[in-house]
Amino acid sequence: MSPQPAQDILIAIRGLRTGFGDSIIHDGLDLDVYRGEVLGIVGGSGTGKSVLLRTIIGLNRQLAGSIRVFGKDLEAINIAERRAVERRWGVLFQNGALFSSLTVAQNIEVPMREHLQLPEALMREIAAMKIAMVGLPQDAGDKYPSELSGGMRKRAGLARALALDPEIVFLDEPTAGLDPIGAAEFDALILELREALGLTVFMVTHDLDSLNAICDRIAVMAEKHVIVTGDMGVMLKHDHAWVREYFHGPRGRAALNM
Numbered sequence: 001m002s003p004q005p006a007q008d009i010l011i012a013i014r015g016l017r018t019g020f021g022d023s024i025i026h027d028g029l030d031l032d033v034y035r036g037e038v039l040g041i042v043g044g045s046g047t048g049k050s051v052l053l054r055t056i057i058g059l060n061r062q063l064a065g066s067i068r069v070f071g072k073d074l075e076a077i078n079i080a081e082r083r084a085v086e087r088r089w090g091v092l093f094q095n096g097a098l099f100s101s102l103t104v105a106q107n108i109e110v111p112m113r114e115h116l117q118l119p120e121a122l123m124r125e126i127a128a129m130k131i132a133m134v135g136l137p138q139d140a141g142d143k144y145p146s147e148l149s150g151g152m153r154k155r156a157g158l159a160r161a162l163a164l165d166p167e168i169v170f171l172d173e174p175t176a177g178l179d180p181i182g183a184a185e186f187d188a189l190i191l192e193l194r195e196a197l198g199l200t201v202f203m204v205t206h207d208l209d210s211l212n213a214i215c216d217r218i219a220v221m222a223e224k225h226v227i228v229t230g231d232m233g234v235m236l237k238h239d240h241a242w243v244r245e246y247f248h249g250p251r252g253r254a255a256l257n258m
Contacts (some may be wrong), residue, residue, distance in 0.1 A: 004198060008034050008035045009032045009033070009034060009035075010033050010034065010035050010070060010167070010200050011031070011033035011067070011068070011069050011168070011202070012031075012032050012033075012067075013029060013030060013031045013032070013056070013066070013067050013068075013070040014030055014063075014065055014066050014068075015028055015029070015030065015064060015065035015066065016027075016028075016029040016031075016052075016055070016062055016064070016065035016066075016067065017062060017063040017064035017065050017103075018048065018051060018052075018055055018060060018062050018063055019063055022183070022196070022213070024063075024224060025048040025051050025085075025224065026048050026051070026055075026225060027132055027224040027225060028054065028065075028223050028224070028225050029052070029065070029221075029224070029225040029226055030225070030226060031052075031219055031226050031229070032057065033168075034111040034200070034217075035200055035204055036194070036198065036199075036200055036238070037200060037201070037216040037217055038190065038191075038194060038201040038202065038203060038214050038215050038216050038217075039200075039202055039203065039215065039216065039217050039218070039219060040134070040203050040210065040211045040215035040217070040218045040219070041053070041203065041204045041218075041219050041221065042206065042211065042218060042219070042220055042221070042246070043201070043204070043220055043221030043222055043242075044222065044242055045223055046105055047224075048221060049087065049188065049204045049218065049221055050172055050173075050195075050204055052174055052204075052221070053091075053170050053202065053204050053222070055067070055089055056069070056074075056170070056196050056202075056247045057086075057089065058082070058086075059063075059195065062075070064138050065107060068169075068219075069089070070085060070088060071230065072085055076120060083115065086115075087166075087167065087168045088146045088166055088213065089166045089167065089168040089169070089170060090111075090160075090161030090162055090163065090166035090168070090169050091161055091170045091172075092154070092158050092160075092161045092169065092170065092172065092174055093157065093172050093178070094156075094172045094173045094176065095150075095153065095154070095176075095228060096145065096153035096154050096156060096157030097157060098145040098153060098156060098157055098160070099145075100144065100145050100146060101144075103141065103142055103143060103144055104127075104136070104140050104141050104142070104143055104144075104145070104148070104156045104159070105124065105128070105131070105133065105141035105142065106127075107129040107145075107156060107157075107160050108126075108127040108130050108131070108141075108156075108159050108160045108163050109123045109124075109126075109127055109163070110160065111160065111163040111164050112126065112163055112164065112252050114177075115164060116164070125139060126163070127159075127163075128141060130159040130160075130162050130163060131156075131159055132133075133159065133162065133193070134156070134158050134159045134162070134189065134193075134225065135155060135185075135189060136152060136155050136156065138161065140152065140156065141249075142162040145199065150177050150178065150182075151178055151182040151185075151186070154174060154178070154186065155186075155189070158171075158174075158189075162193070162197075167195075167198070167199070167200060168199070168200045168201075168202060169200070169201050169202070170202045170203075171190070171201060171202070171203040171204065171205075172204045172206075173204055173205060173206065174186060174190070174205065175205065175207045175209075175210055176205075176207070180209070183207060183209065183210065184209065184213070187209070187210050187213050187214045190203075190214055191214050193201075203215070208246075208247075212232060215231075215232075216231065217229055217231055218230065218231070218232065218235055218244070220235070220238075220240070220242075220243055220246075222240065223243050227240055227243070228243060232247075235247045236248070252256065
């Protein structure tokens with residue numbers, strides 16, 4: 001893949017080092033995320049896929065290195081600048097991570113209440129629009145997370161991630177726990193939203209079907225850093241033992257033959 005112009009790189013990570021206590025998770029990790037792409041992050045258990053996502057969005061503090069989003073070094077900007085950057089991304093955590101005491105509509109309104117000053121009626125209207133956007137029935141807005149199926153909770157979480165019309169959406173294992181039909185429908189929804197809204201998607205996943213169906217590029221994490229990035233063709237040619245086992249194993253062959 002040819003180098004991308006600097007203005008097309010929305011996230012630039014250089015020399016990232018993270019860890020907890022004596023345990024180092026990432027060391028010397030470099031990664032670029034390009035405007036408009038769906039980037040799949042994969043790796044074995046314990047390689048720090050979700051830790052990377054959480055570090056980018058500021059839930060974990062890096063030990064060294066830099067993370068630039070929209071050209072801004074997140075460690076160097078002040079709180080007001082940081083909040084302005086955060087308004088430009090949305091996050092779908094594992095299992096939706098909805099507030100159980102709030103309805104779906106109220107969950108979607110949370111980012112609006114945090115970042116905007118809008119009339120109640122307008123927030124309800126925006127929440128209803130986001131609910132429709134992710135393919136939920138309109139009456140889902142009045143339901144609590146416990147009243148929803150797993151797939152509906154993920155869609156509700158995605159609606160909340162889209163509440164502020166972000167440019168980047170972070171997805172943490174979005175199809176985990178879904179049946180194959182539900183997972184394929186969610187993948188199709190991500191592609192539809194990417195095309196309709198011009199989203200850039202950073203997706204942590206272990207789902208080979210998703211990687212094959214919707215990802216423009218894949219980044220493989222191993223040995224505390226990203227060992228290879230590229231499309232599926234690059235993955236299939238790479239000679240690293242884990243990459244070879246993952247993409248050429250039985251599940252990999254099944255996904256590629258769909």
